[in-house]
Amino acid sequence: MRSNSLIIILLLLLSGCATQPYGSFIQNPSTIYSKVMADEVTAQIVRLYPAANTQFNLRHTVNDPFGHALIENLRVAGFAVQERIDSDNSLFVSKILMGDSLPGIAINHQEDGASQPTGLALSYIIDQSGDLYHVNITIDDTRLSRAFVAQADSVHPAGLWVRKE
Template identity: 55%
Template sequence: MRLRFHAIKTDNYFAYKPVLIGAAILLLLGACTMTQPYGSFIQNPLQAFSHYSKVMADDVTDQIGRLYPAASTQFAMQHPASDPFGQALIDNLRMQGYAVQETVKQDNPLLAVVLSKPIDEADEHAQQITQLEARPGLALRYIIDRSDDLYHVSILIEDLKLTRAFVVHSGQIEPAGLWVRRQQEN
C-alpha cells in the first residue's frame, strides 16, 4: 500500500485577509467621519424655483425667529449658500436682525493664501486681535431637495434639526405639514 501525501496549496486569500479587513475598517471609519453634503440638491430647477425659494426661506426665517432672538444671535454658515434658497435665507436672516457669517468658496486657492497673508507685523497683530474678538456663531447648515412636486427643507443649527415639506399646488408653494424638530446626538 502506497501512501500519498498531498502538498498543501497556500491560497493567497489567507495572506491578503488581514489587508482586506484593515482596508474595510478604514473605509468604514472614513465614511463615519465624512461630513454630510449640505446645500441645494435641486437638479434642473423650474423657472418658479426662485419664487419657491423665497417663500420657503420666509417660512424658515419665521421658524428660526421663534427659537432664537434676533440682534443677539449670530449664525455661521458651514457651506457656501450660492443657490436661490440659500441667498434668500441669508438675506431674510439679516433683515430680521441676525448676524450671518457666510462661507465663501475660493475659486483660486493660491489667491486665497496670498490674500490671507499679512503684509507686516502690525497687520499680523491686528489680525490676531480680530480673531480673538470674533465670536463664532451658531453653526448653520441646510439641505433642500425635491421629489416631484414635494420640496424637503432641513435646517441644522448646531445639534438641532428642523425639517418641513412643501408642496406645489397650482403654481404656488405651501407647507405640506408642520415643522419637525429633532435634537441630533453627538
Template identity: 35%
Template sequence: MFRLSMLVLIFILTGCATTQFGNFVAHNDEAHNKSIASDVTGQLIQLYPPASTQFNMQHPTVDSLGDALVDNLRAGGYAIHEHKKSNLSKSTDTPTSDGMTLGYVFDQMDGLYRLTVFVDQHVLTRAYIFNESTINPAGYWVRKE
C-alpha cells in the same frame, strides 16, 4: 488583503458620517426659494433670538435659496458668518467658536420637497409641495433635539 478590506470599510464608514449640505433640487424657481427662505427665517426667529444670535454657515451658499436665506436672516437681525471656498476647494475661513453652526439640505422625492436645517445639534425639517406654480408647506415644522 485584510488591510485592504479594513481601508475600504473605513472609507465607506467615513462617507456615511459626512453630511452633504446645500440645494439638491435640479430645477427650482427663485420665487419658490425666496418663499422657503422666508418660511425658514420665521421659524428660526421663533426659536433663536435674532439680536443675540450669530449663525456660522457650514457650507457655501451658491444658489438662490442660500442667498435668500442669508439675506432674510440678516434682515431679521441675525449676524451671519458666511462660509467661503477658494479655487482650491479648501476653506478660507478659520473656524470660529462664536455663534451657532447653520446648514441646510433641500431635496426632492416623488413630487415632495424637503428642507432640513441643521442648527448645531438640532435638526428642523419641513416638507413642501408644488401646487399650481406655488410651493406650499405640506405639514408642520418638525424639530429633533
C-alpha cells in the same frame, strides 16, 4: 498585505458614509419656490432665536437660490451670518479683495478644519420628490424640518414644523 488593503478600503468607505453633504439637491431650483421656502424658514428661526444676539455660522458654502435668500432674510431680520468660503476659491477671493494697494490688511476667511467663531452652526438640506419639497435645517443640535408642496405655480407648506433636539 491583502488584509491591510481590505481594512484600508473598508475604513475609506465608512468615512465616506459618515460625512453628510449639505445644500440643495434640487435640479434647476425655482427662484420663486426658494424664496418662499426661505421666508418660511426665516419666520420659524425668528420665533426660536433672538435676532440681535444670535450669530449663525454656515457649515457649508452656499451656491443655490434658497441659501442666498435665507442668508439675506436672516441678515435683514437682524441676525449675524458668517458665510463659509470655499477653500479652493479663498486665495483667489483674498487676492481680489486685497489688491496691491492694501498690503497690510489680512482678510479673515474660513477654511475647512479652521476653528469657527462663536455662534450657532447652521446647515440645511433641501430635496425634492415630485411636487413635494423637504427642507431640513440644522442649528447646532436642533433640527427643524418641514415639507412644502408645489401647487398652481407656487409652493405652500404641506404640514407643520417638526423640531428635534
